[in-house]
Amino acid sequence: MEDKIKVTGDYSRINDEEKKFFNRRIDKFIEKHDNDFSEMLINLDCHTHKETSRGRPSYHCKLTVHTDQGKFHADSHDFGGEKSLSGALAKVEKQMQKKR
Numbered sequence: 632m633e634d635k636i637k638v639t640g641d642y643s644r645i646n647d648e649e650k651k652f653f654n655r656r657i658d659k660f661i662e663k664h665d666n667d668f669s670e671m672l673i674n675l676d677c678h679t680h681k682e683t684s685r686g687r688p689s690y691h692c693k694l695t696v697h698t699d700q701g702k703f704h705a706d707s708h709d710f711g712g713e714k715s716l717s718g719a720l721a722k723v724e725k726q727m728q729k730k731r
């Protein structure tokens with residue numbers, strides 16, 4: 632499978648720990664769906680907002696996955712990068728399961 636990941640957005644307010652989490656989570660997602668698709672292009676657009684909850688900034692992640700079987704899109708808005716990215720990935724996985 633040809634893996635291509637394109638990441639966009641303003642990451643000046645995202646710390647290194649969250650960047651590492653994003654990379655690990657996307658790598659896991661690619662490994663999980665490696666057998667289902669012959670090619671996959673992932674576009675992640677993640678923005679932080681000034682509002683916080685318990686010290687965690689608000690994130691808005693838009694995720695688009697282009698595959699040989701179609702295009703899947705989801706977005707998620709939550710406090711903390713982990714929750715926001717995980718929510719978007721879960722929505723995309725549901726769309727992929729319906730497509731099969």
